[in-house]
Amino acid sequence: MSETKKSSESSEPSSQNTDQSDTKKGGFNVFILLPLVIFMGLASLFLWQMANGADPNQIPSVLINKPAPQFDLPALDASFGIKRPDGGSMPGFKTADFIGKVSVVNVWASWCPTCRDEHPMLLNMTQDDRFELIGLAYKDEPANSARFLSNHGNPFDSVGMDISGRVGIDWGVYGAPETFIVDKTGTIRYKHIGALTPRSLAASFMPKLEEILAE
Structure with a gap:
C-alpha cells in the first residue's frame, strides 16, 4: 500500500x-x-x-475648428537675402496675422526629404493671391532654411523660425511636412499630414481650401 x-x-x-x-x-x-x-x-x-x-493623410486634430494657438515667430534674417514671391522683404508671422484673410500654413524643414518632394506644389500655389502661404520652419537653423529656399525657390509670403519646435508642439505637429488651412477668423479648419501631392491636392486639400475661401 x-x-x-x-x-x-x-x-x-x-x-x-x-x-x-x-x-x-x-x-x-x-x-x-x-x-x-x-x-x-x-x-x-x-x-x-x-x-x-x-484621405489617410487627413488625421483628425483636436485643434480643428478652434482658434490657432498664440505665438509670435521671428522672421528669417534679411541678411540671407530671401525675398517674398512678389519681391518684398520676408516677414515673420504671429497669430494676429491670420485675422482677415485665409492662410495656408506649411510646416517644413531643410532636413526633411519629403519637403523637397512637395515643394513644387507650394511653388504652384504662389500663382493664387487669394490666400497667404506661410512657412513654419520647424526645428531648423536659419542658415539651412535660407539655403533650402535659395536652392529650390521661395513660395512663402512669410516664414517664421520655430527653431526650438515649441510652436510646432502647440499646433500638434507630428513632424514635417504638415499643412494647415486657417480661415479669416484665425480658426484652424483643416490639417494634412505628410507631403502634399497632386492626388491629395485634387482629392481633398484644394476642395477644402476653395470651400473656406468662398465663405
Missing part, C-alpha cells in the same frame, strides 16, 4: 507540469499571432478608407 501510494503521489506532479507546459505553449502561440492580427486590422482600415474616398 505504501509503495502504491508513493507511486501515485510521484506521478501527480508530472501531470500538473504537463498541464502547465501545455498552457504556456497555448498562450505563447496567441502572442505570436497578435501582431499579425493588429497589422491585418490596420491594413483593413486603410483599405476601407481608400475604398470610401477618405
Whole structure:
C-alpha cells in the first residue's frame, strides 16, 4: 500500500507540469499571432478608407475648428537675402496675422526629404493671391532654411523660425511636412499630414481650401 501510494503521489506532479507546459505553449502561440492580427486590422482600415474616398493623410486634430494657438515667430534674417514671391522683404508671422484673410500654413524643414518632394506644389500655389502661404520652419537653423529656399525657390509670403519646435508642439505637429488651412477668423479648419501631392491636392486639400475661401 505504501509503495502504491508513493507511486501515485510521484506521478501527480508530472501531470500538473504537463498541464502547465501545455498552457504556456497555448498562450505563447496567441502572442505570436497578435501582431499579425493588429497589422491585418490596420491594413483593413486603410483599405476601407481608400475604398470610401477618405484621405489617410487627413488625421483628425483636436485643434480643428478652434482658434490657432498664440505665438509670435521671428522672421528669417534679411541678411540671407530671401525675398517674398512678389519681391518684398520676408516677414515673420504671429497669430494676429491670420485675422482677415485665409492662410495656408506649411510646416517644413531643410532636413526633411519629403519637403523637397512637395515643394513644387507650394511653388504652384504662389500663382493664387487669394490666400497667404506661410512657412513654419520647424526645428531648423536659419542658415539651412535660407539655403533650402535659395536652392529650390521661395513660395512663402512669410516664414517664421520655430527653431526650438515649441510652436510646432502647440499646433500638434507630428513632424514635417504638415499643412494647415486657417480661415479669416484665425480658426484652424483643416490639417494634412505628410507631403502634399497632386492626388491629395485634387482629392481633398484644394476642395477644402476653395470651400473656406468662398465663405
